[in-house]
Amino acid sequence: MSSSLMLSSSSLDLDRILPLVRKPGQYVGGELHAVDSGFDAGNLNFCLIFPDLYEIGMSHQGLQILYHLLNGRAQTTAHRAYVPDIDMERELRAQGLPLFSLEAKAPLAAYDVLGITLPYELCYTNLLTVLNLAGLPFWAADRNQGHPLVLGGGSCAFNPEPVADFFDAIVLGDGEEIILEIADLLALAKKEGWPRPAVLERLARMPGIYVPSLFKPKYAQNKLVAVEPLLAEVPSVRRRVLPRLHAPSVLYHPLVPVVKPVHDRLGVEIARGCTRGCRFCQAGITYRPVRERTLEEIMELANQGIAHSGFEELALLSLSTGDFSCLGELMGALMDRFADDFVSVSMPSMRVGTLTPEIMNQIKRVRKTGFTIAPEAGTDRLRQVINKGITEEDLLTTCRDAFALGWKLIKLYFMVGLPTETEADVEGIVQLAKKARAQVGQGKGRPVQVNLGVATFVPKPHTPFQWEAQIGLEQSRANINRLKQMLPRQGYKLKWHDPEQSFLEGVFSRGDRRLASLIEAAWNMGARLDSWSEHFDLARWRRAAVECGLVLEDYLQARPVADALSWDHLHCGVERSFLEAERDKALAQEYTPDCRAHGCQGCGLCDFKTVRPVVHERPTAVRPVPSTPSVREEPGPPPKAHAYRVHYTRLGDSRFYGHLELLQLIFRTLQRAGLPLLFSSGFNPSPRVSFSQALPVGVESLAESFDMDLSRPLASLEETASRLNSRLPATIRVQAVEPAPRTVVRTSITSYTLSAAAYPEQMHRNLSEFLGRESFVIDRFRKNRHKELDLRPLVARLEFDQGRILLDLIGHQGQPGTNPREIMEKVLGFSEREALLARILKTGVKEMASSS
Incomplete structure (x- = not known):
């Protein structure tokens, strides 16, 4: 581990970078409830990193939980960092500056531990961006005692092999308990000065910790045949399971972003785990068993979180929110508490059959938040294969209830390429969408919209479909094009996940350690932010594959059940025999019921002593749900x-x-x-x-x-x-x-002070010439149109005094105006970059107003 330095927030000069980049607010930190900027070299210092842009990472609750847990301990500090956007990466390199933490603006290399989340496969090149900008070697084997420990975790940890060689250690499973055990061990290691190999060996002996350097893949005829342990006492790694969810107090003071993230709301995790048994769903396996919070805990989280954040939306988080045992009572209690404050409640992951009219009535009391359901497949037959457990009639009933209660938009999500899929199943997607829209009824006079989201099925490790093939690019495109042709234009909208991105996701999903060289080669060729379609380029990855001697399509093929899998040494807790049996039942179209209501199905995870489902009984006296109209409709x-x-x-x-x-x-x-x-x-x-x-x-x-x-x-x-x-x-x-004041401002004069590191040579001449003219017309090109604007009447004062520019601008209500940077560029001769880097201070406003 590194020997941390005491660094102040002024250690990096960001003023010469931030004015030049898109959304600079994502790099300044200062979010509500973030910890202090400093850290002590004597503490154990973590930097928690989400390997994507701030606007994605700030919505990730897992990182926030670890952040608060670590900062709640004495002698432990946790800060955060996110992947910089393309322009920020370019400026950091141009200025020779490292990637830094938001809280301390300290280089990542100054921390003891870099904790990197692995949320999805298309963030893998972002890992290399982080490591490179931190000044660290990509490969764990090349790091020494002076480097931070690079620790991973998250959804992709269940097959981290494509990136395993970049990590010193990886956590499998729930992180709440194990992160504190890791902190204890690393604090002792730092105090006593353990060598890096000794730290890794001690970590490997800790349940739930995978140290990739202590396992070696074995190949024969270019085929993986085993991943062999190098430490006899640790032949495999088993996932850590949290028996009950963490105390609500951990998230009483949630981080509140300034730059708007993708999901800008208070997330309240009401349950973890799902036992529905959808055979395509990795999370349904790797987050078992279901562990519900009590109604009291959820209300406590909601009350404290909203009071300390000011969020105007509260999202109930779970893999299947509709399955929460006491959802009707919870929704009534939440809406009674928050409707008058105009705080809405959304449920991002609802299941057909669980969205009752009772619950819908509660949701719409403030505003109709998103209404999204996921049939996944277009026919009842294919839904039986994947064990979805819903019928077409279930879906249509839900749509009918939603339209009757005033919803005008329903979103449906499907996959193409599921095992045993036929043309009839693909066409069934459009037929189901048409039937769903028809549920609005005749003569209602309200146009309704059905939006379809479609993605290509990707076989995931630790699922019954982990041995299945993924359809190729051409078939994926053909399926999506078929949907485009069949779907009517009026009243429907189709969005689809890029088949090329799904192709690469499939490669990494079931990949092995040979892919680490592919990731490095693609990164060197310029691969960045691959989960963003505007940056993704599959051709680049194909060139990298040729360079590495790999055929990407090989990773999408079906796998014989007897073959070794690259994640066989990593146990999610569910027995392989159960997954094999579920695969057989899928082909036979046999249903496996939910163990929360129909008894144990024998997956092998629970010992029913420490690990078991935590499900609460619904109160016998069911709380009546008032037919309260929306607050905005009250007379x-x-x-x-x-x-x-x-x-x-x-x-x-x-x-x-x-x-x-x-x-x-x-x-x-x-x-x-x-x-x-x-x-x-x-x-x-x-x-x-x-x-x-x-x-x-x-x-x-x-x-x-x-x-x-x-x-x-x-x-x-x-x-x-x-x-x-x-x-x-x-x-x-x-x-x-x-x-x-009860006045309407018609004209205003706004004063500014401008200062720059250097001024253009011709500035004084330009200033004098401008003041001597009656007119100074410029050409503006905005919204694809050229327009002329005379700047001279808009400038009341422009002078240079004691090394500063003093500027007064006149503004008239409803008429085009100007701004200091435009004056600097068009009048004084600053370049665009010089104007952006100048320090501009608005010092006063004089308003000429009339009575309203």
């Missing part, structure tokens, strides 16, 4: 609005927040402060808050404001300002709160 006159104006400053790193990001931050701050906000009406209620003119990203300000409408007057303006400041980032400070 009565609107409440009187009490309008206030909040004046605030934005300095330092907050200049990198985009306007929409700032709006969201303010909305959530107001919610956390408990102010009695009024909300708009309509399908998506939002706080009645209006902001001053948007600042360009990178501009600081001493003179920002927003107006808010409240349902009752404030008792103390000073106390309100103090309350807001206690909930805002330190870089945003409320200066005053006052009653909002």
Whole structure:
């Protein structure tokens, strides 16, 4: 492990990079409830890394759980890092700067442990981006005592072989308990100065830890025949299973992002594990057994999480949320608690047959959040093969209920290429979609939409289908094209996952260690962010495969059951004999019932002492569900609005927040402060808050404001300002709160101070010439149109004084205006890069207003 250095947040000069990149706010940290920026060399210091962009990684709850657990211990610190976007990687390399943690802005190489999540196969080249920008060798065998320990975990840990040689150790299973055991061991190792091999051997003896260097793949005639242990005491590795979910208090103070992530909401895990037994589903095997939270725990998580975050949506997380034993009671309790606060509840993973009218009525009390169901296959026959356990009539009943309750959009997800699939099964997808849309009934007068999402089936390790073939690219494209041809244009929309990305996912899903060289070769050829279609290039991977002497299609072939698999030494807890029996039952179209309701099915995981299903009984006295209409539909006159104006400053790193990001931050701050906000009406209620003119990203300000409408007057303006400041980032400070003026601003003069590291040689001449002209017309090209704009009447002052540019700009309501960077580039002769790197401060606004 490395000897950590004490590094301050100023150790890396990011001011010369962040103004130049897309969404710079994703690199500055400062999220609500993030830990302090510093760390002590005497502590055990982790950096937890999600190998994708911030907007994906900030939605990952597993990383957040580990973050809070580690930071809850004395002498242990955990910070975070995410993969930089292409432009940020380019700037880091150009400036010779390493990848850094968000909290400390410290180089990753300064940490003792880099904990990297393995969430999906197409992030594998991102691992190399992280390691390379950290200054570390790719291959674990090339690292020495001075390097951080590289630790992995997550969904792909159940066949990590394609990337195993990049990791020192990998965790199998639930991380909550084992991460603390690892921390104890590594803290002792650091204190006593253990050599790296001794650390790895001690880790290997810990249940649930896989040390790849202590296992060696064996090949014969270019075929894997075994993965042999080098340590006799550790012949294999078995997954760690958490008997009960972690205490709710771990997530009382969730991280609240500033830059909007993909899933911008409070996630509340109500259960882990699923026992439905879908034969294609790896998570249904590797997260067994089902472990539910109690109603009390869930309400505690929801109350604390919303109060401390300000999120306006709460998502109930589980592999099959609809199977939660007390879902009706839970939904009623959640909506009774949060409907008046306009906090909606969504269930991202619902199952046909579990979405009852009772539950739908509860969901729509605030806003109709996403309604998505996954039939997976287009015919009852194929659904029997995959053990989906639902019929066409079940699906149509769910759609009929949803349309009757006011939903106008239903999303259906399917797979093509499932084992035993026929043309009739593919065509059945379109037929089922048509029948679903027809459930709206005749004469309703409401157009409805059915959206279809389609992906290519990828056989996953540790599933009954792990031996099956994956269809090739041509067949995948043909199936999707068939759906395009058959699906009517009116009332339907088809989206599909790129078959080329599914092809590569299939290669890695069941791959072996030979693929590590392929990943390195593709990365060297420029492979980055492969899960993003705009960056993915299968041709590049094919060139890398030729260079490595590999045939990618070989990894998609069917596997004989007797053959060795690259993950045979990694046990998920479910017996191989059970998977083989399930495969046979799939071909015979036999159903395996859910063990939560029909008794143990003999998968081999539970010992019924420590590991067993945790399922709660539904209360015998079922709570009546009120037929409460949506809050926005309640009759009565609107409440009187009490309008206030909040004046605030934005300095330092907050200049990198985009306007929409700032709006969201303010909305959530107001919610956390408990102010009695009024909300708009309509399908998506939002706080009645209006902001001053948007600042360009990178501009600081001493003179920002927003107006808010409240349902009752404030008792103390000073106390309100103090309350807001206690909930805002330190870089945003409320200066005053006052009653909002009843005026309409027609014209304003905004003052700026501009400073740069260097000024263009011709700047003074350009400035003088501009001031001497009556007109200065520029050509703008926006929205594919050229427009002329005269800048001269918009500039009230432009002068250079004591090394700074002083600028006053005139703005007229409803008319085109300009901004400081445009003046710098068009008038003063700055290049675009020089203008972006300049420091711009908005110092004041003078408004010429008329009475409303």
